[in-house]
Amino acid sequence: MPTPLTPEAIRSAPKVLLHDHLDGGLRPQTVIDLAEESGYQGLPTTDADQLGTWFRDAADSGSLVRYLEGFAHTCGVMQQRQAMVRVAAEAAEDLAADGVVYAEVRYAPELFQEGGLSLDEIVDAVQEGFRLGERRAAEAGRTIRVGTLLCAMRQNERSLEIAELAVRHRDSGVVGYDIAGPEAGFPPTKGLDAFEYLRQQNAHFTIHAGEAFGLPSIWEAIQHCGAERLGHGVRIMDDIKIDENGTAHLGRLASYVRDRRIPLEMCPTSNLQTGAATSIAEHPIGLLAKLRFRVTLNTDNRLMSHCSMSSEFAALIDAFGYGWADLQWFTVNAMKSAFIDFDDRLSLINDVIKPAYAELLA
Template sequence: MIPEDYLLPGAGTSINALPKISLHDHLDGGLRPQTIIELADSVGLELPSTDAAALGSWFSTQADSGSLVDYLKTFELTCGVMQTREGLVRVAREFVEDLAADGVIYGEIRWAPEQHLTRGLTLDQTVEAVQEGLEAGVARVAEGGSRIRVGQLITAMRHADRSLEIAELAVRHRATGVVGFDIAGAELGFPAHNHRDAFDFLAMAFMPVTVHAGEADGLESIRGALYDGRALRLGHGVRLAEDVIIGREDDENTYVTLGPVAQWVRDREVTLELSPSSNLQTGAIAAWGDDLQGHPFDLLYQLGFRVTVNTDNRLMSNTTLTKELALLSDAFGYDIDDLEVFQLNAARSAFLPLDDREELADAIVAGFETA
């Protein structure tokens, strides 16, 4: 699929052509509508529409609810067609192809194996099927003359009780495509400390961790991600802005004070995996506004936090990484230098060895220099 391109205002630079890194992108949130239709027919799953354009519109409309709980309901359909080896392989392959078409040179694909077991697959078989699809996608991209690298982020559902088992699964497959671990799902009421055994195991195995936090819950959730989860990155983390206090000295001057959580995150360069459109859809930024200009992304960026730009779920948000960068550029007047910073932040935050991260950064710099 060829995504819509966007040009940077003034410069006329194609954002699609710029090399990009995707850190927060859910496999079950990035299906092609036509693929859903074909796979649903093969497994007997009823859909609200069998027209690809109409189905795509249905997903984005349903997801645009202002509630994370309602947003997550759309995944019943996408996960429903990802219960067989064939379905997982195809979805993973197309996912990589679509990333590459959007100019992504490195992508971490997160997904929850425990949600794909209803038709007899084991946990290990699901991981193997997704890896097969990812490798097939990489090969197809190479055949087209491009290059992309990808890795799996194995996710445990925070409302379930299988996190230690899923952590063990992630470590078991670290030599065959898995680069890290995540917990996701309903955040409020399901704190990270419920999964302390899993996080302890991962720490002992030196497996890097990102934790969904600061999206549907606030600072205490972020504290848990940092303390219990030893998170190197925060999935969204947008509500960290609740710990940023802005005061006024006089009519012309303001001051900013960071609370202890925000101070820790900034000083230790814990990465924020911000997803602008998704954050707006789920109500994560409701405290700051009801449009993208109210997103605290720019505040966090200007204060020196390690911000990255992500899509979260491309199908539900009807978006691409190119589109997210364009939306931010329109909202905050960012130019190509700002976009390069976001990609270098992502390169430095990838769950890869240092040499590989430096290679990614070099590729970003080279790509932006020739843009």
Template sequence: MTAAPRTAPRTDTHLDTEAIRRLPKAVLHDHLDGGLRPATVVELADAAGHTLPTTDPDELAAWYVEAAGSGDLVRYIATFEHTLAVMQTREGLLRTAEEYALDLAADGVVYGEVRYAPELMVNGGLTLGEVVATVQEGLAAGMAKAAAAGTPVRVGTLLCGMRMFDRTREVADLAVAFRDAGVVGFDIAGAEDGFPPADHLAAFEHLRRESVPFTIHAGEAHGLPSIHQALQVCGAQRIGHGVRITEDIVDGKLGRLAGWVRDRRIALEMCPTSNLQTGAAASIAEHPITTLKDLGFRVTLNTDNRLVSGTTMTREMSLLVEQAGWTAADLRTVTVNAVKSAFIPFDERNALLRDVVLPGYESAL
């Protein structure tokens, strides 16, 4: 893509970190097993007899960021060994899910969608259904505590099938079964290159028949063919990451696929810090999210994995303000985009925008 980002980032001086933390936020792309508290990993690993690289929470947090910053998506994914090791029991799932909701609320998030793969959490003897029910119980406890503290957050769940395995149809069945119990959609995750989304077409066709929305990781480690297949063959309503849609944009002119994505308002779940770690982007200033926003794409801002990337929504927003010249209006745009593209009913999205998000930005504009 030859369309350039803004040449001279402008700093919105009244948007310091605390001001940004207070802004209402919405996150659509965040993995439960990538967002644990370091201290929780240490405590649960000790109880499970699992060996960690270090038992110091601060050192463990630094280890995650360093290991994930290799520029290699496969190594990035491998860092999940230790978080998954402590999410194999009812106790571990309840605690991590409850803390997930509380951590979002503390970061000013008012709506979040958390995704995880139930099939990766059955080594302790839980069934797929028990994993989902337990996570929902933990999230409900966290949301209740956040509301009682005056920082309400709504968290919906996306169930992930692992694209390199063969249980995606089972997980799709779970998404259908739990759609009235907090599960709002479906995704496939895992190594993208070499595992095309159409390999799981039966799962996506089943979800369409049952009117369950889904997103697909595409356009991160693999390019336009992955995005095209996710949209035009599998029927995804959103795209996870999608940074390589820029390969279909030359001198600001959109190709057919890029035009389809923009014109149909297909949300791109963009994760700047994560994309830097995996080598999908060179810097925050040069990350495609800014150019795509300016071209009118429905971009959304996300954390992907808060522990692994050492980030929060406040940090992602702050980086874009400081290094890419974003303003409060830009932050409002991506937040509104996220709420509009959430996998919850239209009237609930409208109420969230009208009553929470838009009023929350009035003083910042």
């Protein structure tokens, strides 16, 4: 008989995470410690449990101002080198403890320069932290590999600068590039020179698209900028019509995304907070997975969304009745879509992921 889908079994199953923000995943106690060390003022509370609840409630509030205030606090305490090292190390440890065997964690270096650090110093500190976290995880009997994505903020004018930074550090664990921030009014084509540079350098990139803005954002990200993956991409549903018989009819853009196997970095709990759906059961991930888009499951912001990969899997199990074969499908999708070498992806799929799920299914 297959292993029961208990919380412990789900946590032990190997997982792959492609969309996780470093500044959205701090431990509440770490926020408090770093605020005290740096003299940062303004935390709503210095009780770790209460602070964790505050972050979740702010993200659930429906108020963009309150939601962004949470990131003001996390970024505010991450302006010193040792803070960046600690946060990255703990991220790797926490993900490994949740069964994640490969993760791509992203952040925007330009947000962490208030303490005088250069962009290169910031990247070096984060990479040091991830390697430290990997070693600590190994000492605890868990194996994880962490790759880094560097984000440029769409509303700023530093896209090419951050793309060059990503290429400069790609031999030290930076595996790709992204743009983040508000979609409305800041289309991906504003950073077209960065994407052209990345293509010339044979570098990987994903683009936040189709989260807060609709199909034009997705179309531009793919057709103008050449995105290899779509961050969120939930609004691809706008190009899928369901007839009275329940049959799905894909428009040309949705068909193109599915035909080309363009990965969707979907983050269900986070998407509920931003209004993409009112419940997990109504989230587009159910239909998109059924239609066999290249769907991947992700956390987005573990602190703000009070989630983990295990809790996201558990939510899908409850909503859609998924079993181990479905969880393996999501995991293999993500590993196929990672920005590391083909041989490394294949090794993790064949030597780690499939054997573990075969045991769970047996």
